[in-house]
Amino acid sequence: MTRDRDTPRSGGRLMDMVPHLILMLGVLIFAFPIYVTIIGSTWDAATIGRGNLPLTPGGEMLNNYASAWSESQGNRVMHTPVRIMMWNSLVMALVIALGKIAISIISAYAVAFFRFPLRMVFFWMIFITLMLPVEVRIIPTYEVVANLGLIDSYAGLTIPLIASATATLLFRQFFLTIPDELVEAAKIDGAGALRFFLDVVLPLSRTNIAALFVILFIYGWNQYLWPLLITNSAEMETVVIGITKMIGNGEAATDWNLIMATTVLAMLPPVAVVVLMQRWFVKGLVDSEK
Template identity: 70%
Template sequence: MRRTWPHLWLLLGVLVFATPIYITLIGSTHDASTIGRGDVPLLPGPHTVENYTAAWVSGGSGRFTVTPASRMLLNSTIMALCIAVGKIVISLLSAYAVVFFRFPGRMIAFWTIFMTLMLPVEVRIIPTYQVIVSLDLFNSMAGLTIPLIASATATLLFRQFFLTIPEEYVEAAKMDGAGPMRFFRDILLPLSVTNIAALFVILFIYGWNQYLWPLLVVNDRSLETIVVGLAKMIGTGDAQNEWNVIMAMAVLALLPPVAVVIFMQRWFLKGLTETEK
């Protein structure tokens, strides 16, 4: 009985999280009138191909059409990859500098970076927007990604990991004639692979789910992201929404982050539970 309760709670959690996804998946296979009546069946319908084709090719056919899902998925993927890779690269280099170099004010620099955790994008959105406009990065992929690249959290995590590297590794590298960049490339990076993989999954999903900043900094429909596009497809008041196409779009929006999690699951778990030295 002691082993039964954890499984029951786990099953309940799966049902809570999976039921809305299942309803969305089933709703994407029916027509708009069926969903509009509120009686979505529990079995797939006959309109799967036309719903997903409408979402993928045209972004819907009603009053609230958006950029096709194919384009928005590409934009979101590029944005999420740039944010994840950029955050990891900058955080690796900044943590490396703070831990392995001795220079005046290095801890002040670290705590300054750490204090930015209290200032998320939503808090500093107006000055950030002004900077982007001043640099003529409005309506560009650079404007979408650059303000979101710096990450105090990733810098802190890499710093804590680098502090566990034995000092003997540094001394052995110096005796071997390795310079700072060779030590970073040949020793630190291989040791950090699992940490990088775990952070990549988290940061990719963080970038994928961005809504407020893309909504503010982009009004060019060719740069629209899937999260913003989904919100624009949902009308207000008495508007007639194409819920079948919206649900198909939502299912398509789930696929890339789910694929990243599945593909990197082994590395993600190792990065959270193990430390390679």
């Protein structure tokens, strides 16, 4: 009788483990290329070029990372130092993320809480831009930037990508959930539009801001097409562009050890943002005042 009771329980535990096993398998499949990249960054270019890359760390880690970080000359090709490329990518990602959030939250606040002529017309004009892919408007955008003399500049890298219809829509939809009683209470207390925005709307929006910052930072960091068009000099290259240029035209002219070291370094800022913002983001989600 005891065995009969335990058998279904054991089967249930086994079925409960199936999703975990599938998730673990997915993690392994996803993480293995990253592991190979990290291991490759610790070996020399000759070992990787022969196709005999071991799955254990090598002894060239410090040399590879130091060379990729500060030097512009590899064993086979020249490249922009990673410190310059990562600085450009960091500036681009931060300006895009903060700029998108600032403009979007202000525009969404105006659309949600103010009544003015053609208010919804302007909102739908913003919304319609979601249907236009970047490739459709990249040529006129490039022409405007070129006419303003912003080629090869931080302004040219960031300003055309700051506007965000998606963030505006998300903030507006959240603002519509704020009770009218809260708005009326603020008016009774004598709070103006700016005071209500700073003391009520911003604190309530911290979860949305945290989530959007993570998404927009990674969006700005991984930009490829726009930096490729707008930058001409090595001093303005982003790390994504730099990695593609380091690959070269063939395997014989490629410092794979430096490329893998650069790739590992390029992953660190987005990972750091996700890790640092995750705790604050979860805190905002479980906050009882939210």
